[in-house]
Amino acid sequence: MxxxxxxxxxxxxxxxxxxxxxxxxxxxxxxxxxxxxxxxIKIDLTKENIYTLTDETIALANELEDEIQIYFLAKENTEYEVLQNVINEYGKLPHITTQWKDPELYPQFASQYTDSEITGNDVIVVNKSNNESKFIPFEDMYIQDYSINYSTYNYDYNNILDAEGQITSAIQYVTSGVRTKMYVVTAHGETPIETKVSELIAKANVVIEEFDVKSATAVPEDCDILMMNGPVEDITDDELTMYKDYLDKGGKAMFSVAYTPEPTDNYKELIEYYGVNIQDAIVCEQEGYFLQNYPTYLLAGFVSVTDEISADYDDSNFVIAPVSKALSVIDSSELRSTLTVKQIVASSEESFAKINAESETIEKEEGDLDGPFDVVVQASDTYKGATSKVVIFASPFMFKDDFVDYYSNSNVDLLIDSIDWMKDGQESSIAIPQRNLDDTYLEVPMESATLWGIITIIVVPLCFLIVGFIVWFLRRQR
Known part of the structure; x- marks a missing residue:
């Protein structure tokens, strides 16, 4: 008992x-x-980290001296949650506060900052120290793009988020107080600057305008930077004189060189004026130094680190330079004493340049030129107290939109850094790429999925069975 x-x-x-x-x-x-x-505590599991601010934005906030106010304009229950979450992340940074404003409750609020129509989910960035402001419409932050799928002949729609790019650009805009204007020459069949690259330049607070040189007698007085992207027709004698005069007075310019079947002697003279010789040949690379299956799409590395442009690059960085002309810096003994020329990017020692661009073989032939060749060159010239600055690119195709999404290259970064160098000591520009919203789900590679499937479906249950059996067996022995 x-x-x-x-x-x-x-x-x-x-x-x-x-x-x-x-x-x-x-x-x-x-x-x-x-x-x-x-x-x-929140963890951003999206593929493109759409809820995580970049290091560039965080560094900008840490260096701010002014107080920034971000207003989010949206009616109650109509807020776009993705955008709202991004704005909330800004509110966690120093010197930045965020505030939601309902346009129905405060119908006159936005009018003190903009004349634009408020459509909802718009943003206003205000510098409370100097009262500078910038209005960002929702359509600039949420973009619906489409393209034709030639395998199905249907439209593929893409949902793009550009919230951080636009807001960070606006913060720089209201704090810098400086506006840069770049004129792009459009009279000789130049390669156009495409949409995505133009938007990145604009986010660096650079205003782009076309310059039809045929109807002009001088470079516009408000031109901070002149760009000529690979003319396929030669410039006139008058243009050559006009560009030299502009540069001699301290002008800034970016030139690129395109392969052309017709001679461009005046344009060559303009490039040579800044210490770079152009050969009528197309550069080809050896295996490992070109984009797969495209020997004329160079993967060119940085050969010189300059404080002005390439200080942040190393051996791991490269640019993609499709169909590059063979450039070489003229020997310093032949340059005028006021001119300084520096190589930044070059092809490999094994590269060569084909004289006959119509050749049926991509292999090196007799008469072809031995490399390496310069791909990006910077030059400066101080004349009568004024310093001109020039950057020369071997290809006009380096700034195609296709390369913006190829994240491992430095093409657009180098372009923005070149613009910054020409701004004469102003703060570095920040141009944050757009992010794709269509792939924001968490992706698990097949190998990991298989491994975790085995662990969760087989290994873990088996461990429980073994432990259970041991416990049962030990109790039976008591």
Whole structure:
């Protein structure tokens, strides 16, 4: 009888112990959840980190001296949550505060900053120290793009987020107080600057305008930077004189060179005026130094680190330079004493340049030129107290939109850094690329999915079975 009572008491105590342990564990879990909730810890699992601000934005905020206010204009219950989350991240940075404003409750609020129509989910960035402001419409931050799928002949639609790019650009805009204007020459069949690259330049707070030189007698007075992207027709004698005069007075310019079947002697003279010789040949690379299957699409590395442009690049960085002309810096003994020329990017030692662009073979032939060749060159010339600055690119195709999405190259970064160099000591520009919203789900590689499937479906249940069997077996032995 006593043994039965002892067994009952033992079972009762064991049950009480188990119950207490369960209650304690549940209490710990609840308290832990409350604690983590107070910490506001969130993990961005999206493929393109759309909710995570870049290091460039964070560094900009840390260096701010002015107080910035970001207003999010949206009617209640119509807020675009993705944009709202990004704006909330800005509110966590120093010197930046965010505030939601309902246009229906405050119909006149936006009019003090913009004359534009408020459509909802718009943003206004205000510098409270100098009252500078910039209005960002929703359509500039959320972009629906489409392209034709030639395999199905249907439209493929893309949903693009450019919230951080636009807001960070606006912060720089309201704090810098300087506006840069770049004129792009469009009279000789130049390669156009495409949409995405133009938008990145604009986010660097550079205003782009076309310059039809045929109807002009001088470079516009408000031109901060002149760009001529690979003319396929030669410039006139008058243009050559006009460009030299502009540069001699301290002008800034970016030139690129395109392969042309017709001679461009005046344009060559303009490039040579800044210490770079152009050969009528197309550069080809050896295996490992070109884009797969495209020997004329160079993967060119940085050969010189200059404080002005390429200080942040190293051996791991490269640019893609399709169909590059063979450039070479003229020997310093032949240059005027006021001119300084520096090589930045070059092809490999094994590269060569084909004289006959119509050749049926991509292999090196007799008469072809030995490399390496310069791909990007910077030059500066101080004349009568004015310093001109020029950057020369071997290909006009380096700034195609296709390369913006090829994230491992430095094409657009180098373009923006060249623009910054020409701004004469102004702060570095920030041009953050757009992000694709269509792939924001968490992707798990097939190998990882298989591994975790085996672990969760087979290994873990098997471990429970083994542990259960051991416990059962030990109890049977008592």
């Amino acid at each position: 006593n043994n039965k009572d002892n067994g009952t008491n033992r079972n009762f105590k064991q049950g009480m112990y188990n119950s207490i342990v369960i209650v304690i564990v549940i209490a710990i879990v609840i308290l832990l959840n409350l604690f983590v909730g107070q910490l506001d």
